[in-house]
Amino acid sequence: MTTLEQQAGERLDKIRAQELARYLLELGLAEAGRVVYQDREYLNLAGNDYLGLAADRDLVAAFYNQLNEQTLLARFGPGATGSRLMTGNHEVNRELEEGLSRLYAPGRVLVFNSGYHANIGILPALAKKGDLILADKLCHASLIDGMRLSRARVVRYPHLDYERLATLLAEKRKHYGQVFIVTESIFSMDGDTTDLGRLARLKEKFQAVLYVDEAHAVGLRGRQGLGLAEEQGVMDTVDLLVGTFGKAWAGQGAFVICSQVLREYLLNTSRSFIFTTGLPPVSLSWLLFVLEKIPEMTRQRRQVRQLADGLRTGLQEHGLQTGGSSHIVPVLIGAADFAVRVADTLRTQGFWVTAVRPPTVPAGTARLRLSLTAVMDWENLAPLPRLIAEAMEMRA
Numbered sequence: 001m002t003t004l005e006q007q008a009g010e011r012l013d014k015i016r017a018q019e020l021a022r023y024l025l026e027l028g029l030a031e032a033g034r035v036v037y038q039d040r041e042y043l044n045l046a047g048n049d050y051l052g053l054a055a056d057r058d059l060v061a062a063f064y065n066q067l068n069e070q071t072l073l074a075r076f077g078p079g080a081t082g083s084r085l086m087t088g089n090h091e092v093n094r095e096l097e098e099g100l101s102r103l104y105a106p107g108r109v110l111v112f113n114s115g116y117h118a119n120i121g122i123l124p125a126l127a128k129k130g131d132l133i134l135a136d137k138l139c140h141a142s143l144i145d146g147m148r149l150s151r152a153r154v155v156r157y158p159h160l161d162y163e164r165l166a167t168l169l170a171e172k173r174k175h176y177g178q179v180f181i182v183t184e185s186i187f188s189m190d191g192d193t194t195d196l197g198r199l200a201r202l203k204e205k206f207q208a209v210l211y212v213d214e215a216h217a218v219g220l221r222g223r224q225g226l227g228l229a230e231e232q233g234v235m236d237t238v239d240l241l242v243g244t245f246g247k248a249w250a251g252q253g254a255f256v257i258c259s260q261v262l263r264e265y266l267l268n269t270s271r272s273f274i275f276t277t278g279l280p281p282v283s284l285s286w287l288l289f290v291l292e293k294i295p296e297m298t299r300q301r302r303q304v305r306q307l308a309d310g311l312r313t314g315l316q317e318h319g320l321q322t323g324g325s326s327h328i329v330p331v332l333i334g335a336a337d338f339a340v341r342v343a344d345t346l347r348t349q350g351f352w353v354t355a356v357r358p359p360t361v362p363a364g365t366a367r368l369r370l371s372l373t374a375v376m377d378w379e380n381l382a383p384l385p386r387l388i389a390e391a392m393e394m395r396a
């Protein structure tokens, strides 16, 4: 009989042989969009600190300047002490939800511990046997896990294929109770954007429920940085809008904007909301602190956009295959091992780039995922297209 360790070991060997192994590396935060690894600084093109807030020393210092005898526990406490429904709901929870409510929709905000918690908790609570979920093929793993945990039937439509989605709705709508259309607004691995207006029209036409994960768009898109739904003028039509705090907000947690009834229902039934310790006061206070600033960060939003436009143009000029239209810029490489070799070469040149490989992306589409932040300068990025092209030639 093989032991569990032997079994796991054999599976690990296979993962390693396919160049798909993952490792934990210890990185330090540095300013201006950089990270430190083993005493060397790199331009961080693999992070999600899109507005550059996580390593803004002045900002972080201003946050901790609020720390004093009086605020120590209520606003800087390190632990929530319980689930939000038990002893873990504090004044900072209410203040954060009220603050988000003022920006998004009065009384219709519920904060979760992370985007992963939100996505694995919302669909299973709402989508039941006899319901149908129609999800974009490239939806994030957390959404996929949420679908798996629900009892609804799941059909994944080809990425951004609205015609196919319309056909599915026309064929299937009448056979199901509720139908959920699930998408990201900016796709995390391709950097392309959804036409939410089109989905909103389909949702209205077929009386479906529209669920949009804005993890990569909050902070960056829309006049006030509320996300792509704000930019495309469809905030009122999205039934469930999920935003996360771990990326542009440089914190931890997530929120959903929905109707008051759904908010009440989710806090009663969503297992990943109920059965977990709430976020600590110190994390919530940071989010409250950042909340005041994000709507004003127009200059940073413009900077990220300009950097991304410049980089895409440069990549195309060097014959590289890219796509999308956001601050996430993919460079398609193909085979997983080739992508790893190219990323390694770029690292030796001071760029922290990771190869995104299956199962995160479909087989044969391994890529570099370059994510940009508002604190980078064009001078930092300008050499990159040439260096990638050279690395591909050299390591082919």
Ligand code: PLP
Binding pocket: 113, 114, 115, 116, 117, 119, 140, 142, 184, 188, 213, 215, 216, 244, 245, 246, 253, 254
């Ligand atoms: N949704 C999308 C589209 C994501 O890319 C991610 C994070 O990688 C998540 C949800 C999960 O968010 P969190 O990191 O807050 O758990």
